[in-house]
Amino acid sequence: MPKRVNAEILRIDRRIISRKLLTGEMSEKDLTNQLKKLPDVSDNAEEITCQLHEK
Numbered sequence: 400m401p402k403r404v405n406a407e408i409l410r411i412d413r414r415i416i417s418r419k420l421l422t423g424e425m426s427e428k429d430l431t432n433q434l435k436k437l438p439d440v441s442d443n444a445e446e447i448t449c450q451l452h453e454k
Contacts, residue, residue: 411433416430
């Protein structure tokens, strides 16, 4: 069963994080703390295989 993900975390993507770090709105320590709060959803992953056709 999928684990619930905090909506606050979902609204912050890499571009927003980069901008906040550059402007000083977020520190490296704040980012580290946010990343520690992320749930481990690795159980939800599915392995897929992809075959490439050579021409």
